[in-house]
Amino acid sequence: MDLTISRLGNARIVSPLKKASDLAGRPYRFTPDDMRVVYDASVRPGEKKGPESEMSFEKAGARELIYFDPSKLKAGIVTCGGLCPGINNVIRSLVMVLHYNYGVKNIFGFRYGYEGLVAEAGHPAVDLSPEVVDGIHHDGGSFLGSSRGEQDPAVIVDTLERMGISLFFTIGGDGTLRGAQRIYDEIMNRGLKIAVICVPKTIDNDILLVERTFGFETAFSIAQQVIRAAHTEAVGYPNGIGLVRLMGRNSGYIAATAAVAEADVNCVLIPEVPFSMDGERGLISWLLKRLQRRSHAVIVVAEGAGQEVLGGGDRGKDASGNVKLGDIGLFLKKAIAEGLDKAGVKHNLKYIDPSYIIRSAPANPNDSMFCSNLAQNAIHAGVSGRTGMVVGLWHNMFTHVPIREAVSKTKVIDPDGDLWRTVLQSTGQPSRMA
Amino acid sequence: MDLTISRLGNARIVSPLKKASDLAGRPYRFTPDDMRVVYDASVRPGEKKGPESEMSFEKAGARELIYFDPSKLKAGIVTCGGLCPGINNVIRSLVMVLHYNYGVKNIFGFRYGYEGLVAEAGHPAVDLSPEVVDGIHHDGGSFLGSSRGEQDPAVIVDTLERMGISLFFTIGGDGTLRGAQRIYDEIMNRGLKIAVICVPKTIDNDILLVERTFGFETAFSIAQQVIRAAHTEAVGYPNGIGLVRLMGRNSGYIAATAAVAEADVNCVLIPEVPFSMDGERGLISWLLKRLQRRSHAVIVVAEGAGQEVLGGGDRGKDASGNVKLGDIGLFLKKAIAEGLDKAGVKHNLKYIDPSYIIRSAPANPNDSMFCSNLAQNAIHAGVSGRTGMVVGLWHNMFTHVPIREAVSKTKVIDPDGDLWRTVLQSTGQPSRMA
Amino acid sequence: MDLTISRLGNARIVSPLKKASDLAGRPYRFTPDDMRVVYDASVRPGEKKGPESEMSFEKAGARELIYFDPSKLKAGIVTCGGLCPGINNVIRSLVMVLHYNYGVKNIFGFRYGYEGLVAEAGHPAVDLSPEVVDGIHHDGGSFLGSSRGEQDPAVIVDTLERMGISLFFTIGGDGTLRGAQRIYDEIMNRGLKIAVICVPKTIDNDILLVERTFGFETAFSIAQQVIRAAHTEAVGYPNGIGLVRLMGRNSGYIAATAAVAEADVNCVLIPEVPFSMDGERGLISWLLKRLQRRSHAVIVVAEGAGQEVLGGGDRGKDASGNVKLGDIGLFLKKAIAEGLDKAGVKHNLKYIDPSYIIRSAPANPNDSMFCSNLAQNAIHAGVSGRTGMVVGLWHNMFTHVPIREAVSKTKVIDPDGDLWRTVLQSTGQPSRMA
């Protein structure tokens, strides 16, 4: 795995942060350009380690020498894909820090995702200034709007060139990052001096090499409340079943974490751990036993779970290039009712899908802080001439990660790891349900 | 309309409230037995009024003389039908006031609705004391559990007789009230001295002759937040549409009130106001114009709205005796998408159904207070020997209403009244969409 | 008591609401000009009533004929006194309904209370339009700012005249209403055609002849949560005491209502019910017994309570003309500690004063609706030529009340009424603590 970060050229300009902090009598502690964060921070005496243990990330942070002259720099911001708590915090912080700390006065916001960089879509860019973005962090959603779907990288780079933008921030998930990589490739092919810096946005927390993504904590926090509602419904009726479908296309982090946090969940189903409906060890059989013993059950399912039981073959891909999933929530709602009816067990199933309520919420305070720090480090990286990278977190330190590596695979829950083990302990569900 | 309240006999026992308050040096102001609340409190000089203006309700409140000897009284409580914020507050207050203020020491809770009074269902009754119910008002749902469905009134009255219960409180909606009326009839037929007092529970706020029902305020308060989420989604995408389905089988109070409270809704659809999908004045046509003008829209629909556009014929009745409704939410989700596709308008529709999240929430503080007052007045009525009645609110005063009249019709929004006019003003939607 | 409302002249102009609703095919149900709401809606057969029972309020609502020509009308809005949840909702609704429903295009907001109408204070008025006020209802506080203190009515009327304002809305409490009365008197003396309409703002809910004021519900709802914190602290330590000071200068509505809603309070102290610290029936003696029995206690005190035990003589008046109160919260904190120390009882007292957190909160959904309705009725009244009045609520219907009568006395809790009795039942505190 190559964790080297591309650079547009040598950084020779003294950062405006230096002057300001020197003046204030409190010199800035810049991050040395060659400072790195080890991939593996746990050690055993005398241990033989594989090549992974030698890996390290470039450490994020302000640099003393930067590449762009901030006074002449024009920056652009785009937000793509699904909504996620904290998008507006990132936008706001990007504008605030660019404006106040680096003195960048020309900042453009592109509307409705990559569409906003394609003239024919008819969404003119908006000027972003501290006045415009002040207060937007109190609202959920994206102040700039979003959209799914690919746009021609050549057209996008044409737009960036025409507008004179040298620093381009994309806030988006997997599809967006792949798009950003194509834009970066196009820029490199043309030999342009435009930096592409990504703030990874995935409510599912599934970006490889990145410990945590913004919005995830807010998401599982709201999910926990919804699970509580499901539990209230379940205990409120004879053989009550609360079934909650949560986000998680490839990874069940939200489902698993919310379930443990609430502590009243009896079964969590995630994409990483296959299960079957029928048979002695299947879901229906487990549920029958559970109802007999306790007469209620709460089940949480991640949207990407159980694709193997859904059937229906290949569903193609959506505009973001994601594999289209069958709806496991509605499937389970129906299949559980049928299974229990077949077994002659009267029951009360209540199905809740809170996805849009969760993703459109404003960031909670901890995510707000995190978004602010991500934005700062994205700017530090961009003005230093770095490009083709995402801002990551590793061992609780901010890092630089090549887009290429970040999108190479999806981060998933390890079924033998601590999180899943905690889920098993908390729910008491069997470790294999197939 | 006959608003006379049945009584089991003459009240001749001095209320324990009298002694206690006299001792404390602050004599109780009992409600005179013949005190009433006028039906129509607005007057015009010289106005000729119809017979309705002559109507009045018996006023609720503690009576100086009561019918039952509290020291020997056994009371029972049952909760039926769908969950609703505040059920636990009512249970708790019933127990607290019976125990501490009237000295009633035998209070039984029946589990899972009327099923709990039918031995063969196998849900033994639970003893209720202050220790048991303390703190339950902080949780949503029903501490006793609930269920839908009719049970044989004869069997229920057998149970009440066998257990020696003379004061029977039912907390439930339309179906429950009709069940209570049948239980009351059975008791009367047998000549028993058992009082049946109902605390009306309908999150939809649709009980006739009752100004407000508990849980309604909590419900539309949460609904407002959900609408905000829908608005965030709608403005976040080009031609974004937020579609929220809310409770309201026969009456659109929750939808209408939440829409006005949030002030970002563009169209409210309720059972009381028919609409059509197609045609120049239909929903699709309106939506196309709205999207052209503002490129987003928020639509709120009550579950009972638009049954006329759904088709599908008679769906029969559910266990509570309610007409089964077609799912207008999923219908609109599909029909809007098809309508816009047909018109060649790309769009982003997000559908949210928060029903279970709303109904399982704990009561907000104002509903908590209200539940507490309802419970007190239910007890005052019951110990005084009244029966076959629900506790109501009229002109902001608590009243007694015969079950028979309360269930004779459903309370609905007047399409020419103030609430609906406020909706039209707030949304700007056309007053006729058909 | 004279409940006649002054009018500037005959209403001869057809309301624009009529044309719009006729066009829409849903004719407006205007409130007849002589429609009234009875003061006393409870009746006893054959009862002899005093003169009060004959009293009635003018009913609020849109009139078919209005006095002002909306197309030429200029309106002004001012907010004064302490913050209160819902001020922004009222401002927003005033602007929205004036603009969209009546077609009033010139609306001015005066900044920082009556100061904003006095040129020398240097706060220029702001233009208010739907764009400006859209979204302000999501924030607490006052969008226009507020201040305390009297200003010369002559100067204020000069400003109104100079700006050509004919419809002047004041949002404020007791002091503001008295100021509005003086402005009204000045206008009458000069024979001007300027309507003065007040939306009463008192978080304490203490306006006479008005059933409920906006912000009160939001206030006691937040207060309830704070009481819960106090309870958590109290039970967390041996002999833990949670002491919460709430708003309520002359009336203990917030303290009483929040205490009942939370149901974990052991003693409520309000201005209406005097108490003493010492003696066998005093607070300290009660507290010692309570701690011995349960080893914790939660006490809620309204800010105006116990002025008689505070001592310290006359404290003068504040800028709003309110009598300056001694700080009963800090007094009790000290006096309780001393009393218990003297009795040799180790304890842990935690004192919480959440006033500013409560009053600066945004309105909850129910208060939002209420504010919206208050604003509508204020406008209906104003355009009809009514003046010198506040918008009230009585028997759950909106009414017109002369300012003069509304400020003649303060509404207080009746120590023999239902609310206080419920407090005594809920807390178990002695009905006399003196």
Added chain:
Amino acid sequence: MDLTISRLGNARIVSPLKKASDLAGRPYRFTPDDMRVVYDASVRPGEKKGPESEMSFEKAGARELIYFDPSKLKAGIVTCGGLCPGINNVIRSLVMVLHYNYGVKNIFGFRYGYEGLVAEAGHPAVDLSPEVVDGIHHDGGSFLGSSRGEQDPAVIVDTLERMGISLFFTIGGDGTLRGAQRIYDEIMNRGLKIAVICVPKTIDNDILLVERTFGFETAFSIAQQVIRAAHTEAVGYPNGIGLVRLMGRNSGYIAATAAVAEADVNCVLIPEVPFSMDGERGLISWLLKRLQRRSHAVIVVAEGAGQEVLGGGDRGKDASGNVKLGDIGLFLKKAIAEGLDKAGVKHNLKYIDPSYIIRSAPANPNDSMFCSNLAQNAIHAGVSGRTGMVVGLWHNMFTHVPIREAVSKTKVIDPDGDLWRTVLQSTGQPSRMA
């Protein structure tokens, strides 16, 4: 610094976790006994590092071989000091994991802190089982109660011996940890086989060698809302000043983090950065300029800030052994008013002290998860025979830290580090105010 963890003896018993997971077909990945976490995970090529870089912590986690036989083990839990969000989550998880995963059936809860281990205080210990603690995590505070103050370690160890407790968990802050160290020393002196394991509880997040403590996130999240209230008050009046006092005796983490998260704060005062009131660069002078420019200001002060400006000499120590602080909040409230009055500047200062509201809140979902993980790792450490240690977090991994080192100093904000720099950027306040 010696990071070696004491052990009671060799671990020779196979963990019950092994058998259960083997049976379930998903073998447990135990943490090797010699696994460590590096102190410094950032590297520079060719860098010369000091001795600190060589330091490492023992890694927490379940061990394959344990010291105690769980079937015979008796455990005890005590909570001491101030309330903090998450205490109940820790208690609940300790009980759940001990009971269900290790099969420990005898778990005792000591009431009201170390007092509960001293017979003469009269607080008998309570039996803790899953039934007893289920649901307590939804409430704030401490289910066991707490107290401040030292108790004789000899008496405490007598109690542990008499009750046969071999695994003793303390949940508490600085004072508690020092107490735990004395208990540990006493146990060692007596040669007993009792493990002492601490879960560090400091809402201030100020434990050395521990990246994060539970409750801190919940605390700054609520603090953020309070700051918002202060901002609403500040902008609501001419020259409005919102002054918020937050927790933080030695370290300003809550104040700094909440201020950055809310982004509307103009000045943060913390213990780590001295300031003066007067002089050209003092607080008053800065405030006068701020008010002139923007006519409002929000100031957040940590309780331990500005002790140098308070005067008043040595105040002694409280029961927990903490230096008694002067009340900087009330001091500033008075001093600012005087300073501005002296400068002839009319203003409106609103002072908010939300401490008890914050510390008594239930843990937010992220803190809930964290508490659960802390408890698990505390148990893993204890059953393995480790003692005299706290459970820590470093580089986002759970660790073991000797109590002795954890209490050797307080963790404070580095005035030249990233957090404080972010504060300066966010507030715009001068980096030196003295």
